[in-house]
Amino acid sequence: LFEGPWDFVWASTKIDDLPTMVGHEIAFAGRSNVGKSSLINAITRRNALARTSHTPGRTQQLNFFRQVGHDERLTIVDMPGYGYAAVGRDKVAAWTNLIHEYLRGRSNLMRVYVLIDARHGIKDVDGAVLETLDKAAVSYQVVLTKGDAIKKADQQFMLEATYDEIKRRPAAFPEVLLTSSDKGLGIPELRAAIGRVLAE
Numbered sequence: 001l002f003e004g005p006w007d008f009v010w011a012s013t014k015i016d017d018l019p020t021m022v023g024h025e026i027a028f029a030g031r032s033n034v035g036k037s038s039l040i041n042a043i044t045r046r047n048a049l050a051r052t053s054h055t056p057g058r059t060q061q062l063n064f065f066r067q068v069g070h071d072e073r074l075t076i077v078d079m080p081g082y083g084y085a086a087v088g089r090d091k092v093a094a095w096t097n098l099i100h101e102y103l104r105g106r107s108n109l110m111r112v113y114v115l116i117d118a119r120h121g122i123k124d125v126d127g128a129v130l131e132t133l134d135k136a137a138v139s140y141q142v143v144l145t146k147g148d149a150i151k152k153a154d155q156q157f158m159l160e161a162t163y164d165e166i167k168r169r170p171a172a173f174p175e176v177l178l179t180s181s182d183k184g185l186g187i188p189e190l191r192a193a194i195g196r197v198l199a200e
């Protein structure tokens with residue numbers, strides 16, 4: 001599923017600007033700096049597909065990636081990072097609106113992967129996003145990032161603590177994954193999880 005090169009195909013800042021739905025779509029969401037770009041690059045094996053370490057809060061857009069030669073198979077969507085305090089209120093409202101519209105109308109969206117920093121766990125701002133996904137009845141799975149930055153014992157603790165927080169949420173897939181883009185931890189497992197969703 002992830003063999004072969006991926007390409008950036010489209011960026012949307014407005015809801016009337018989304019690419020036509022083809023095949024299945026999965027999306028990645030998370031706070032600015034959570035390691036979203038790094039994780040997308042790790043699962044697609046492309047070093048600079050999603051730009052890493054960009055200035056947080058720059059132009060908020062939905063970025064669409066597809067595999068060269070397999071345009072109809074899978075689209076990966078990089079959702080704008082949230083929770084960056086310095087972004088103005090107007091901008092927050094604009095992209096919250098874009099996200100709501102996107103989630104509401106995207107019938108080929110199979111699952112949203114909500115990334116959570118393994119060092120911090122689920123914060124209020126993340127909880128609000130999970131709430132939005134529950135309300136929109138969009139299936140999502142929580143993925144811990146930067147797992148290498150905490151000790152083994154803490155990894156297990158964080159997995160269990162995070163699971164406790166999502167287990168009663170209606171749209172949450174009842175399994176939390178721990179990953180590290182830097183160390184390749186959990187990347188095969190995440191790819192396999194995505195493969196299972198698409199095979200459903």
Ligand code: GDP
Binds near residue numbers: 037039145146
């Ligand atoms: P984004 O803003 O969510 O797209 O995050 P980036 O992928 O740009 O990463 C933000 C910062 O976290 C950068 O300084 C990365 O080097 C760092 N980072 C990303 N992934 C990992 C990881 O697996 N482990 C560690 N320790 N740091 C990471």
